[in-house]
Amino acid sequence: MKHVPMGNRRRSWLLLAVLSATLVGALAWWVGGTSERALAAPAAEVSAATLAEGVTEPGVSNDYCLGCHGKPNQVRDLPSGEQHYLTIDSAGYNASVHGSGGYACVQCHTEIRTYPHPESTAQDLRDVTLQNYESCRECHASNFDLTHDSVHQTALDEGNRDAAVCSDCHNPHYQKALTDPSTGELWPNARLAVPQTCARCHSAIYDQYKQSVHGAALLGSADEPGGNADVPTCIDCHGVHNVADPTTASFRLDSPQTCAKCHTDPERMGPYDLSTHVLDTYIADFHGTTVTLFERENPDQETNKPVCSDCHGVHDIRSVADPQKGLQVKQNLLGTCQKCHPDATASFPDSWLSHYVPSADKNPLVYFVDVFYQFFIPIVVGGMVVFVLADAGRRIYQRVKGGAHA
Ligand code: HEC
Ligand code: HEC
Ligand code: HEC
Ligand code: HEC
Ligand code: HEC
Ligand code: HEC
Ligand code: HEC
Ligand code: HEC
Ligand code: HEC
Numbered sequence: 214m215k216h217v218p219m220g221n222r223r224r225s226w227l228l229l230a231v232l233s234a235t236l237v238g239a240l241a242w243w244v245g246g247t248s249e250r251a252l253a254a255p256a257a258e259v260s261a262a263t264l265a266e267g268v269t270e271p272g273v274s275n276d277y278c279l280g281c282h283g284k285p286n287q288v289r290d291l292p293s294g295e296q297h298y299l300t301i302d303s304a305g306y307n308a309s310v311h312g313s314g315g316y317a318c319v320q321c322h323t324e325i326r327t328y329p330h331p332e333s334t335a336q337d338l339r340d341v342t343l344q345n346y347e348s349c350r351e352c353h354a355s356n357f358d359l360t361h362d363s364v365h366q367t368a369l370d371e372g373n374r375d376a377a378v379c380s381d382c383h384n385p386h387y388q389k390a391l392t393d394p395s396t397g398e399l400w401p402n403a404r405l406a407v408p409q410t411c412a413r414c415h416s417a418i419y420d421q422y423k424q425s426v427h428g429a430a431l432l433g434s435a436d437e438p439g440g441n442a443d444v445p446t447c448i449d450c451h452g453v454h455n456v457a458d459p460t461t462a463s464f465r466l467d468s469p470q471t472c473a474k475c476h477t478d479p480e481r482m483g484p485y486d487l488s489t490h491v492l493d494t495y496i497a498d499f500h501g502t503t504v505t506l507f508e509r510e511n512p513d514q515e516t517n518k519p520v521c522s523d524c525h526g527v528h529d530i531r532s533v534a535d536p537q538k539g540l541q542v543k544q545n546l547l548g549t550c551q552k553c554h555p556d557a558t559a560s561f562p563d564s565w566l567s568h569y570v571p572s573a574d575k576n577p578l579v580y581f582v583d584v585f586y587q588f589f590i591p592i593v594v595g596g597m598v599v600f601v602l603a604d605a606g607r608r609i610y611q612r613v614k615g616g617a618h619a
Contacts, residue, residue, distance in 0.1 A: 273326050278318045279303050281328070293337035301386050310390045321348040321385065339374050345385075346378040353379075359454035367458070375414065382410050405439075407446040408432065421528040422447070426535075428528075443481050449474075465520055466508040469495065472521045494568035495521070517553065524549050 279301065281287070287299035306312040311321075322345075324331055335341045350357040357379075360366050368376035379385075391403040408428070412419035422428035431446060433439025450471050451457070457464055473492040475481050482489050495501040503518045522530075524540065531538040540546050543559070550557045 272317050273319045275306075275312075275318050278322075278325075279306075291335060291337055291341075295338050297335075297338060297341060305387045308389075309387050311385075311388065320351075321345075323348065342378060342380055343374065346380045349379045349385075356454050363452075363454060363456045364458050365456060377414065381413070401440075401442060404442065404446060405431065407448055411447045418528050425526075425528060425530045426532050427530060443475070443484070445475065461513075463512045466504060466512060468520050468522060469501070469504065491521075491568055498565070498568065519553065523552070 282299055282301045283303045285300055288296045289299060291297050319326055335344060360379075365376040365378070369378070389403075391399060393400055408419055408422060408431070423432050424434075427444040429437050429439075430441035430444040431439060450468075451459065469492060476487070476491050477489050477493075479489050488494075496505050500518045504520060525531075529538075533540045536542070538545060540549065543562070546562045547557060547559060550562055554561065
């Protein structure tokens, strides 16, 4: 007996829902159709059915949004006079890491569920970017938190609107997977593309890097094919989401360790026949000793001693054998020393062992003196031991022999 009125009530709810959905749908269609803001939008071409479906569905389907935004050459004029391109390529979106994962437009565009959209307040293209990137936080909170202390966030907080945010480095609609889920490592293509990502805003540094021994190996040059995975990209030295301020004392003092990660690794240096003693020989000499001490005792205090990049450069590092800019060219080396030892003369660098472990072809004099001592000391000490033993033996023998006689 009880279930009859329940059924009636359910039926009337359903009727009400259908009625209101139709009403809202019709209203939305009417507003959409007559809106003067609908610039290039083919609002009238979107059928009431599609729209109504979008409105009543719990999550709005991508087809609904793409019904307008999937059409080519949709643009609107911004108050700044810039044109805002509104077309989203459906195939491109579906192939992206978010589209192929089944993510809906409205999971990022949480404020937009129907047309007309809430009034846009963007004055220019930069506003569009700055108004939308925070939607990433919902699902990528850890990367979002990492950016808090980055140089980019600091610049943004100081009012520099050009500082990088998520969607400057990742296209929200067409981003492909970056990491291999089975290893957590970057896909090789993603790694190759890193310098170009930074180059969008740091093009002068990119141009230097491209010419450097590292950049040429990664990006290719007249004599190299590129694609080398052993050399650093921007983010191996700077980090990604937490790019630190490179002008601080602590960044400078830490920087030799950044270089050392690779330059002391025999596996990585092997193919290039490069010394893996560049860090320990650097630390052992008068310059490195002080830097290392500072790093340990006063990481925030400026030091005037050279770090690797004072001699080798930073973004423009060349092979030491480079005929124009390499440090084997006496004049280049002297110029480097003179940055801090202004009175240095042509023979000044000769006083320095460079940072090689001495060998027959590098610093032969020191090497042969070393070798000499390597033999001289064992021979002298060994000879003494033999002499003392022989002498003791003789004395014992004589005493035993003498005792037997007595
Ligand atoms: C009826 C056509 C139509 C439909 C459907 C539509 N849009 Fe739009 N969209 C437009 C037009 C036209 C603009 C230009 C600005 C305006 O008129 O509000 C726009 C602008 C936008 C913008 C830029 C807003 C800004 O502040 O610059 C975004 C983002 C957007 N739409 C997302 C969506 C999403 C997500 C959906 C699906 C829920 C969707 N649109 C459905 C026509 C449509
Ligand atoms: C992963 C989050 C995300 C998803 C998913 C997403 N968007 Fe966006 N969308 C953004 C962000 C961020 C921007 C601002 C881009 C910028 O900086 O110009 C944006 C901008 C737009 C714009 C303005 C044009 C532009 O590029 O500036 C339109 C239109 C738009 N989105 C429509 C869509 C539609 C349609 C879908 C689904 C097919 C969709 N979006 C899916 C994050 C997303
Ligand atoms: C609704 C949840 C959601 C939102 C919002 C979202 N993403 Fe994602 N994103 C994912 C998922 C799920 C993946 C695939 C799994 C993964 O690799 O983390 C992904 C993958 C990615 C990847 C590739 C990761 C990799 O290792 O290959 C990038 C880059 C990315 N998202 C950037 C963004 C950016 C930028 C925004 C904001 C514009 C954004 N996402 C908003 C859910 C989201
Ligand atoms: C200055 C450029 C830049 C900015 C800004 C940036 N990213 Fe990235 N992001 C990268 C690069 C380059 C990689 C690939 C390198 C890596 O994974 O180590 C990456 C990797 C990722 C990945 C996949 C690997 C991982 O670490 O999980 C996700 C997800 C991601 N970014 C999301 C975001 C989100 C969300 C934001 C905004 C809070 C953001 N990114 C801001 C450049 C940037
Ligand atoms: C959308 C533009 C944009 C992109 C893309 C971008 N940056 Fe930046 N970056 C800026 C702006 C703006 C500043 C702050 C102004 C300045 O000091 O140059 C900045 C500052 C920096 C600084 C500090 C400069 C200083 O003198 O203190 C470093 C380091 C840096 N970015 C590294 C990177 C790296 C690495 C990437 C790529 C992963 C990258 N940026 C991508 C815009 C960008
Ligand atoms: C081998 C390590 C290394 C690589 C690779 C590298 N950097 Fe740097 N970068 C540094 C160091 C060290 C400094 C600090 C330089 C100084 O003390 O003058 C620096 C400084 C900077 C600065 C701020 C100072 C300036 O010169 O404006 C920016 C911006 C920057 N790097 C961006 C980039 C970008 C973009 C790339 C990739 C194209 C890149 N870096 C590649 C090590 C590196
Ligand atoms: C990600 C690993 C990596 C990092 C980090 C790195 N390097 Fe390298 N570096 C290499 C590799 C690999 C080569 C050999 C490239 C080639 O010859 O094609 C190289 C080459 C060089 C050379 C040229 C040697 C010669 O004469 O041929 C110098 C000098 C150099 N690096 C200095 C530095 C300095 C200084 C830093 C830190 C600011 C640094 N590197 C950071 C991997 C690295
Ligand atoms: C005071 C200047 C100076 C400093 C500081 C310095 N170097 Fe060097 N480095 C040189 C000179 C000079 C040479 C090469 C001399 C020659 O071959 O005649 C060299 C050679 C090298 C080579 C080539 C090795 C080979 O086997 O051909 C590498 C790699 C290198 N340095 C890396 C580093 C790293 C990493 C640091 C920091 C830990 C560093 N250097 C600090 C001046 C310096
Ligand atoms: C970034 C600055 C800087 C550069 C570049 C530099 N030096 Fe020095 N050097 C110093 C400072 C500072 C000291 C003092 C060290 C101390 O007293 O602890 C020093 C000390 C020395 C000393 C010890 C004797 C003395 O005068 O106190 C020699 C030898 C020396 N440097 C050689 C060189 C050579 C050779 C080069 C070039 C390959 C070079 N330096 C490049 C800063 C630099």
